[in-house]
Amino acid sequence: MGSRTIKKEVLAILAESDRPGAEPCRELEAFPVKDVVNALFSGICRAEERLRWQAVTCMGIFVARLAEQDMEEARVIMRRLLWSLNDESGGIGWGALESLAEIMVRHDGLAREYVHMLVSYMQPDGDEPFQDGNQLEHETLQRGLMWGIGRLARENRRLLQGRKVPSLLLPYLASPDPVVRGLAAWSLGHFRAAGAAAALEPLAGDVAPVHYYDNGELQTETVETLAGQAIERIQAAEDGA
Numbered sequence: 441m442g443s444r445t446i447k448k449e450v451l452a453i454l455a456e457s458d459r460p461g462a463e464p465c466r467e468l469e470a471f472p473v474k475d476v477v478n479a480l481f482s483g484i485c486r487a488e489e490r491l492r493w494q495a496v497t498c499m500g501i502f503v504a505r506l507a508e509q510d511m512e513e514a515r516v517i518m519r520r521l522l523w524s525l526n527d528e529s530g531g532i533g534w535g536a537l538e539s540l541a542e543i544m545v546r547h548d549g550l551a552r553e554y555v556h557m558l559v560s561y562m563q564p565d566g567d568e569p570f571q572d573g574n575q576l577e578h579e580t581l582q583r584g585l586m587w588g589i590g591r592l593a594r595e596n597r598r599l600l601q602g603r604k605v606p607s608l609l610l611p612y613l614a615s616p617d618p619v620v621r622g623l624a625a626w627s628l629g630h631f632r633a634a635g636a637a638a639a640l641e642p643l644a645g646d647v648a649p650v651h652y653y654d655n656g657e658l659q660t661e662t663v664e665t666l667a668g669q670a671i672e673r674i675q676a677a678e679d680g681a
Contacts, residue, residue: 443478446471450479451486457494465498473509476502477517484535493653496535500542507547518543518554525561525574525581533581537561541588545595555599558592561585562608579617586612586620587652590627597631606633613639622650622663629670632677636670643667 450468457464468476480502483495507514521540525533540558544551562585563573576582589609593600609631612624625643628636646663653659 443475446475447479447482450476451483451491454483454491454494454498455488457490464494465501468498468502473502473506474513477506480539481520484539489651489653489658492535493538493658496538496542496653497656499539500546503539503543504546504550507550511549514547514550515553518550522554522557525576532578535584537581537584537588538591541591544592544599548596551592551596551599555592556603558585558588559600559603559605559608562589562605562612579615579620582612582615582617582620583623586623586627590623590630593627594630600631605631606636609633610636610639613643618646618648618663619650619652621646621648622661622666623652625663625667625670626652629666629673632674634674634678637674640667640671640674 450471453464453467456462471479477499480495480499483491484499486492486495503514503517506517518540521533521536524536537558540554544555544558557574560574561576561581564575565573576585586609589600589605593605606628609624609628612620613628615621615624621643625640628640643663644667646667648663649660650663650666651658651660
């Protein structure tokens with residue numbers, strides 16, 4: 441079966457992920473890992489939300505599997521995702537940040553190698569030593585970044601410790617984009633950032649809706665709700681719960 445045919449079949453499986461009993465990532469195991477990963481690049485940037493998030497989830501699973509077979513090939517995929525976020529790539533990098541985070545959740549070795557790059561997308565460039573940030577200005581990409589940091593904070597918080605993540609997240613709480621605000625709050629809650637509750641309190645009364653992906657489902661909450669949940673997590677951690 442040629443790569444073009446596999447790509448069509450992969451995307452068709454992802455598109456039908458809402459049918460009863462569907463397990464798209466498991467169904468994709470019928471194809472070679474590298475072919476699936478290459479096909480998923482078309483899925484992570486699709487406009488259809490359910491298809492796109494299924495592609496992100498499967499990207500994490502299959503790149504982690506690829507890393508177990510051939511670590512260098514997996515690094516090539518990570519570099520390809522990073523390159524898509526570079527202005528010189530000619531693209532915009534839709535889905536790349538979410539995919540990078542999902543891969544890091546699934547494979548500890550790749551996480552240790554590339555977590556600094558994910559964090560760098562919150563950091564401005566500067567004159568201080570090692571201040572070589574790649575801060576993103578596009579709000580839609582910032583949404584993916586906030587989701588990625590939160591996903592990683594929930595699953596492997598220790599990986600992010602010592603990288604000033606809470607202080608880097610704080611400015612995003614004032615974003616004009618409610619999804620960025622809400623996901624920044626969501627991320628701070630999963631990081632359980634000590635002392636961050638006070639910064640979240642001004643979001644009380646912010647009823648702008650936030651549509652996001654969590655626990656395998658598309659969900660909608662208000663910024664206020666996400667901030668309140670984050671405060672509860674932070675306070676529980678401070679109380680030793």
